[in-house]
Amino acid sequence: MLVLxxxxGERLVIGDNIVLTVIEVRSDGVRLGIDAPRDVRIHRAEILEAVKAANVEASAVDDDAVDALRELVTRPRPAATVVVDPAPGNAEQR
Known part of the structure; x- marks a missing residue:
């Protein structure tokens, strides 16, 4: 890790096209300005970690959900009903 x-008002240049500028220094933190191309993704680390944790939690499957899905897959489907209109050639499947 590079520590500077x-x-x-002072800047730090990363590569050829990213510039970090110190905007303000407070007792509780530092405000930075970031000038980078639009295709460069910039995220706060704590937000990324929270999103990853939420995705892991959302993808967790409990036994009840698995059982409910199995029941849906194995349950026999009701037979289709064909309704015939008295006019020739008009049949509808339900």
Missing amino acids: SRRV
Whole structure:
């Protein structure tokens, strides 16, 4: 990890097209400005971690859900009913 000291208004250049600028220094944190191309994705790490954790939780399957899906798959389907209209050639399947 590279650790640098910067003052308000000073910049840090990453690669050829990303510039970080120190906007403000407070007692509780630092405000940074990031100038980068639109195709560069920039995310706060804590948000990414929260989204990943939520996705893992949402994809977790309990036994009740598995049993309910099995029942849906194995349950016999009702037979189709054909309704015939008295006019020739008009049949409808339900």
